[in-house]
Amino acid sequence: MDYESNSWIWEGVYYYPHLFGGLMVTAALLGLSTSYFGVIGVPSLPLPCSWYNLGKKKKTGKRRVRVYMDGCFDLMHYGHANALRQAKALGDELVVGLVSDEEIVANKGPPVLSMDERLALVSGLKWVDEVITDAPYAITETFLNRLFHEYNIDYVIHGDDPCLLPDGTDAYAAAKKAGRYKQIKRTEGVSSTDIVGRIMSSLKEQKICEDRNGTDVKPQEECQSKVSHISQFLPTSRRIVQFSNGKGPGPNARIVYIDGAFDLFHAGHVQMLKRARELGDFLLVGIHSDETVSENRGNHYPIMHLHERSLSVLASRYVDEVIIGAPLEITKDMVCPRFCIICISFKLLAIVIGVLTCTHHSFFSIYFTLFFITTNFSRVLK
Incomplete structure (x- = not known):
């Protein structure tokens, strides 16, 4: 039991x-x-x-979106900068393809600037993360596969203006066919062709006035008037904000000031701004007015409008802020915080002065040759 x-x-x-x-x-x-x-x-x-x-969010790192935009970027201007800014907004990292000199000659004619000059300009923009040199003018399937697998590109970006090859076909047909193409809006009012036209017009008018100086024609009446090649482009406050860093100097920041015309923004300007930025923590750039540039360089200058020049400088990765229409001479008002808001924000530590020289063989060969710092403001204040 x-x-x-x-x-x-x-x-x-x-x-x-x-x-x-x-x-x-x-x-x-x-x-x-x-x-x-x-x-x-x-x-x-x-x-x-x-x-x-379902209710649990995986703690996996989000893959960064890489976008690609190519171009010749000859005579770099604010339209190029705005295009690259828009492209960067479509992803996390912007890779820029710089078309080779040989490809430009075959498809558009000889470039004004060399590959090295164009590379310095493109890599100096604040929105560019990486540059591929000697890129092809047309994106073939072979190069497209290289972009996808070697550079991990997610999308190819281009403006809404047509880009046709000499045979009339679309240069971006392969990217569109692959479904990896995105489009941005072209910046109106400026182009490399337009800038070349302004340069030629300026040189022609200058030559005519120089020739008339030896004749009975009164050059003062016909040659002193402001030339008409300057663009009437006026940026909106929104565009300026888009180009700006949106950050002021820190409480103990070393602020460096440099000014100039910065007409036809080129590789020499990039090098100058880079070296100036290395001298401090915050780089403030003064852009001279059109009237100031004309008074000092001649009635046929500047080639680029004040606001065009300001945007080109503001697009530089080395520039933190600009003063649009800055005076030629540094005044006490710009340094002493008692007089204006700008000077309250920008307490200058050093004034950087660049000496520019122009060689005879090239209209664009203006190079930065010397830097020096002066802490004795009495030498520059008027």
């Missing part, structure tokens, strides 16, 4: 090992977790149901 009354004990001894073994096998198949209870070292059995993880 005793044996029969305790039979459930013996049955348990028989079945429990099987039950325990089954649980262990199940746990092994599903996998053990140590994070369910929130304590390391406490094993738990994760639920196999997919709905269990």
